[in-house]
Amino acid sequence: MDVASLSLEALSRFVTEELGERAFRAPQLYRWLHQRGATSFDEMTDLSKALREKLRARAEIIPLVKDLEQRSIDGTIKYRWKTRDGRFIESVYMPAEDRRTLCVSTQVGCAMACSFCMTGTMGLKRNLTASEIVAQVHAVNREVRKNEGHETLRPLSNLVFMGMGEPLHNFENLKTALAILQSQDGPNFSHRHITVSTVGLVPMIERFGKETDVKLAISLNASTDEQRSKTMPVNRKWNIAALLDACRTFPLRQGRRITFEYVLIKGFNDADEDAHRLIELLKGIPVKVNLIPYNENPGLGFHTTGEERAEEFRAILADGHVAAYIRRNRGRDIAGACGQLANRGETQAGAETQT
Known part of the structure; x- marks a missing residue:
């Protein structure tokens, strides 16, 4: 057991x-x-x-084994863990002045095959168990205590399920892991400090809203179905209209909003027209939009939007009364940023720590 x-x-x-x-x-x-x-x-x-x-x-306890640690110039630390069956997963620790956030993986690889994401190139190897999901949190808590000298058992303050895999594709194990992580006899994370991201598995969004109480983030990344279907195959099954309908009926606690993540790709989805369409799409939904300049990955053929264009895009959304923020990318130099987790060099098990 x-x-x-x-x-x-x-x-x-x-x-x-x-x-x-x-x-x-x-x-x-x-x-x-x-x-x-x-x-x-x-x-x-x-x-x-x-x-x-x-x-x-x-019974048994199945720990993750730290296989690789990489440190970014911005303070981010990416950990690669080896599972009992020899698979590898990654999680990313992002310290800041007011919080300590861990980006958690839920699968080995991913079945969603988004064409701009390195994890999507791996395919799905398997789901993580609830204990493997939770073990990432425990392991990084230990690392942070050791490295930063904290006495508290839980120095991590925030969790974002935005690592390897599609969380709602592994819903039962995710739900069990969330219950453990939020329990008073466990790490006791507040629902306000946990966010789960999805590419848009529409039927599971309804279950997620009914069976958990943590925050929802939607990876939208396009303003038309044509754009989205080119880069996110899930859109061919559940298009933007179906996705937004699910968001409109999603149960929200008072004052809470759905986060929409929009990866800005140069010459693809960053035109003024995209921003204006986005304003219209999101009408009637309590939202905030995180604009994420694309983190370039070798061989995928996409390029990042420049800072000036990103700010112009944000300003159009703001003029349309959409709360939008340009998200600071962390860990780019160690392939630890959004869309970059892919176990590069996975076969080099036991590699030494990189600093």
């Missing part, structure tokens, strides 16, 4: 029904797993030796 993938309720059933232990042992075990991020049963010193023996015989 992979105990780190279990909700507290499921862990309680395992502890009482499978191990024959009293119910209060489950929260103890859960806190070791998800507050302290324990990677072995031997660390759980307030559990009896007999119980630890039972756990070793009937």
